[in-house]
Every structure is written in structure tokens, then in C-alpha cells.
Amino acid sequence: MTTSITNTTKKKNKKLLSIQSHVVHGYVGNKAATFPLQYRGWDVDCLNTVQFSNHPGYGSFSGFKYPSNELTDILQNGLLNFLKLNYSAILTGYYPSPEGFLKISEILEEQYNNNKDNCDMKWILDPVLGDNGKLYVTEGMVEIYKKILTKCHIFCCTPNQFEMELLTAGQISTLDDLYKSFVKFHELYPNVKYIVVTNCNIQLLHKNSHDDNIIVACYNTITNKMHYCETPLIPARFSGSGDLFTALLTDQLLQNNDGVMVNSLHDAVLKSIFLVDQILRNTLDLYIKDNIGSTNNAQPVIKDLKLIQSRHILDIIDPTSPFEAIEYDPMIYF
Ligand SMILES: Nc1ncnc2c1ncn2[C@@H]1O[C@H](COP(=O)(O)OP(=O)(O)O)[C@@H](O)[C@H]1O
Numbered sequence: 001m002t003t004s005i006t007n008t009t010k011k012k013n014k015k016l017l018s019i020q021s022h023v024v025h026g027y028v029g030n031k032a033a034t035f036p037l038q039y040r041g042w043d044v045d046c047l048n049t050v051q052f053s054n055h056p057g058y059g060s061f062s063g064f065k066y067p068s069n070e071l072t073d074i075l076q077n078g079l080l081n082f083l084k085l086n087y088s089a090i091l092t093g094y095y096p097s098p099e100g101f102l103k104i105s106e107i108l109e110e111q112y113n114n115n116k117d118n119c120d121m122k123w124i125l126d127p128v129l130g131d132n133g134k135l136y137v138t139e140g141m142v143e144i145y146k147k148i149l150t151k152c153h154i155f156c157c158t159p160n161q162f163e164m165e166l167l168t169a170g171q172i173s174t175l176d177d178l179y180k181s182f183v184k185f186h187e188l189y190p191n192v193k194y195i196v197v198t199n200c201n202i203q204l205l206h207k208n209s210h211d212d213n214i215i216v217a218c219y220n221t222i223t224n225k226m227h228y229c230e231t232p233l234i235p236a237r238f239s240g241s242g243d244l245f246t247a248l249l250t251d252q253l254l255q256n257n258d259g260v261m262v263n264s265l266h267d268a269v270l271k272s273i274f275l276v277d278q279i280l281r282n283t284l285d286l287y288i289k290d291n292i293g294s295t296n297n298a299q300p301v302i303k304d305l306k307l308i309q310s311r312h313i314l315d316i317i318d319p320t321s322p323f324e325a326i327e328y329d330p331m332i333y334f
């Protein structure tokens, strides 16, 4: 009897705080993360950093940024001091003000240090800075992310190729560059446990790789190993795919919240890639049906993910990914 009570109390709720943007219409930031996580059994608390009518990718939007002092007040006084919430996971994404995000990071790090013994709070940090060589935040944000990654205990960091290049001050053109960027990242930010580069456009010269493939790679700082995976490029551009990927990766890494990881890092990455791939394909199919006769664009820009219409995909709890993770051997490829 005592054992069963102990086991029950030990098993933590899947309770997550997601600090990201909010759009009234569409699915990016918190709107891309919340439904998939809730659907997969997570209790999700959202702290919205901005409220926009729609994703800026539309070309125009209305809305506002929440004042930083209000956001830190909600986190520190409301959620942590008053409600005394013990989150098992924290997800952070788009944040509009560098100073505000620094303050948020200090609160989260303090929470981590105060509860080290009985709290297994895992921080998944998506360093939203830009894409394809273009920053979409102020330049000061790059330095703030570097500071935060140096000081804070991060469970998993998910930059895209451009963000990885900014954070490690180097260019990534080959698989070896990618490996070296992980090694450098680990040297610069030793408190980050796992790193996943979500979308890399590099040529794999060592085999008959398809030009149009996306490379996703991960680095486990416990084993010092990099794995990479090729996924076929779907002929469309999507908004919110990165936010969806990070949310599903969080779920795959922390599904079982007894502090034990169910999947290895590369398995969690493979399963997340598979789910995202299926949701993006479903979104594209529905977009084509909706726009039949009115579009002949070979690579449409799809502004809103069809997340609700993809819930049958979110039902797949333990997917068998058709993709393969290859362990990179720095002695073979150079
Ligand atoms: N056009 C696409 N074809 C196939 N997969 C895609 C495509 N766009 C995004 N993805 C998937 O979404 C994930 C996140 O990619 P992306 O949205 O580019 O990330 P980020 O927002 O971090 O730049 C990728 O790892 C990939 O699995």
C-alpha cells in the first residue's frame, strides 16, 4: 500500500509552461504548440509574449507586445510564488524584448536551482532569431541568447541552421561543419544537454543524396555523438512548422515524466520528424483541395497549418518513423 502511494505521488503530471507568441488567427508560436501538446496529454499553461492578428509572414498584421514587466510579474508572482506551480517542462520561443527575456531566464534558472532535488523541470529553448540568413528579432537578442545559453541549465535547444551559425559564429556548408558547430556549441554552452538543428540545407557529398532533402541533426552532450537524418522536402513553405516540431519533440523526449527518458535523443527526433512530415503533407493536400483551379504555384506559401484537421496524426502516440538516423563518424567524413 505504502509503495503504491509513493509510486503515485512520484509520478509527476505532464505539466508544461509555454512562453511564446499568440496569434488570434492561425497556428504559430503558442497556437502551434498548445493543441498538439494537449492532444497528447499535456496540461499546457500559456504565457503569451505578443498578441498579433496573424503571423507576420502574411506581410501585414495588427497587434501588440505585452510589456516585459507584466510578463515577469505573471511568471514570478502569479505562477511561481502564489500558485507554487512545479512545471515538468518549460518551452520558450519567440520573445520580443531582449531585456525582458533575460529577466525571464533569471527567474527560470532560479526556479531550477531552488528545486534541483525534487523538481525535474526541463527547459526546452527554441532560440527564435531568424531564418535563411535574415534576423526577425532585434540584433540585441543574439547576445541575450548567448548569455542565457551560457548561464542557464537547458535540457534541449532547437536552433535552425541560421540560428546555429549565429550562436557559434561560423558557417555551416558541410556535414563536417555541422559536426564542428555542435562541438563548438557544447564548448561555449556546456549547460545545454541536447542540441537539435531543425532544418539544414547542406549537400551530403558522401552518398547519392537527393538535393531536395532537409537535414535534421542532433547532438547528445552525454555521449558526444551526432546523428543526422534526411527527410524529403515537401514542395511548399509553411509557417509554424518549427514551433510544431519543437512541441512534438518535447513530447517525444518527456512523454514519461518520471524523470526517465523513454526515447533516445535521435529516436525522439525521428518520431517528431515523422509526425511533422505527416501533418505538413496533410496541410498541403487540404490546401490544394481548397484552392483547386486557383493556384498553379509549384511551391505554395501555406500560411496556416491544418492542425485540427490533422488530429488523426496526433493520435499516433508511438510512431514508427520510416526515417533513419545515421551516426556521424568524424574520422570517416572530413
Ligand atoms: N517544406 C518542408 N518539407 C518537409 N519538411 C519540412 C518542411 N518545412 C519544415 N519541415 C519540417 O519542419 C521542421 C522544422 O523546420 P522549420 O520550420 O524550417 O524550422 P524553424 O522554424 O526552426 O526554421 C523540419 O525539421 C522539418 O522536419
Ligand SMILES: Cc1ncc(COP(=O)(O)O)c(C=O)c1O
Pocket: 021, 028, 029, 050, 052, 055, 056, 057, 094, 128, 131, 136, 238, 239, 240, 241, 242, 243, 244
Ligand atoms: C510572432 C512569431 N511567432 C512565431 C514565429 C516562428 O514561426 P516559424 O515557426 O514559422 O519560424 C515567428 C517568426 O516569424 C513570429 O514572428
